[in-house]
Amino acid sequence: MRPTVHDIAAEAGVSLATVDRVLNGRPGVRGVTRARVEKAIETLGYVRDVAAANLAKGRVYPLVFILPASDNSFMHGLRAEIGQAIARSAAERTAIRTVEVPAFDPAALVSVLEGLRGEAPAGIALVATDAPDVRASVDALVKDGVPVVTLVSDLTASLRHHYAGVDNIAAGRTAASLLGRFLGGIRGRVAVLAGSMLVRDHRERLEGFAAVMAEDFSGLSVLPVLEARDDPETAHRLIADVLSTDEQIVGIYSLGAGNRGLIRALKEQGAGRDLTVVAHELTAHTRAALLDGTIDAILNQDAGHEVRSAIRVLKAKADGLPVIAAQERIRLDIFLKDNLP
Structure with missing residues (x-):
């Protein structure tokens, strides 16, 4: 059976409130007491369920999707999938907004990315224009601690955390x-x-x-x-x-x-x-x-899979959790008139 916070408190001889302060890095715990709690965590092999903790605290993840302002059917479909994700926001504890930039305009994309540095959202997903200034802006956000996922089109030379798209x-x-x-x-x-x-x-x-x-x-x-x-x-x-x-x-x-x-x-x-x-x-x-x-x-x-994947990865990165690679692999489908879904 997995150890719990009650087991940590008993092992360290402290209260549950003290264990909670140590786990969440809050002040008000003496150094010697903090060391005792950390020793108990190590001894018991306690692994914190971050997702459950965030659910208990009612954490909401503010996410930003940056899309090109383009009148083509695929982008219309991608926006519709993001709309579906917004409709699921209450259940998924997200607060999603979209920002549109002129298509194939690196300067406009950089301007939006730089503006987001001051907001520090829980994550950003963008359809990337591959240019040096865009890569530099993405790298700056990542260094600031903001998870970044590229969507549909990648920035392979950047520090972005994940690419949600086909090969x-x-x-x-x-x-x-x-x-x-x-x-x-x-x-x-x-x-x-x-x-x-x-x-x-x-x-x-x-x-x-x-x-x-x-x-x-x-x-x-x-x-x-x-x-x-x-x-x-x-x-x-x-x-x-x-x-x-x-x-x-x-x-x-x-x-x-x-x-x-x-x-x-x-x-x-x-x-x-x-x-x-x-x-x-x-x-x-x-x-x-x-x-x-x-x-x-x-x-x-599958634009829907890409949007859902981006959200899962951004939430995982915001919590410091691993990404399940197989779940996030985007499949390339081949359709002829004979196998249309």
Whole structure:
């Protein structure tokens, strides 16, 4: 049976109130008495249940989610999942708020992070723009004792505590394998649509995609990346332009958002052409495009799992508790029209 605070009090010959003061680091205990209590804790092998203690004290965890202000379906879904977490706040003892910053704007993100240093929240989760100033701001927060989790896109060179997202290099490699195999050995060009090379998830997906294309599908040449900043209108214009001017394009990999614009361009400019298309994120628009054959495969990450994982990790880090790695691993799903949930 696990030792309790009553066992510590009996072993040290002190009151429960004294044990409580020592466990919580509060003043009012003589040095010799504190040493006696600490010796009893060591002798008994007492391990404090921090979560239970915080529940008893009614601790609430103020958490901040920083998201890009972007009109794309995936970010709408991510915001909706955070809304669901806010609805569970009473049960999970959280006080969650969201802050939006312009997408792909490191200076705006730094400004928000610097402002949060004065608030000292229990934790911060952010969709990161990978820039030196952003890493420096994250590092400063961590050094101040604020837990930080990156969400969807990582900052691997920073001191952030955890990344809640898929393995994006593996995602890019998977996309290349699917696209190359679907094309069945034909030769041609592949267009790549991204949001911005300022974010690590897009760079890593491109890295994985290009590596497999070079290794396994040398008959397919990858065109220079089209950056649409996850904007549907820009994505529509870029894809429509490249399809209208290059008849040798046989495949498209959309590694970011803006898929509404991609789908519209495919229906307008791709009609009558045998194009193979792999994209990211299962939304109402990409689901419909899978069903009608406009898109061949979707790689998906579970935004709800990412949000729940970020909250669990931030609370654990705030309490100094370990993170269960297997529970926080975000799965990469592959959907065809035949296995849609």
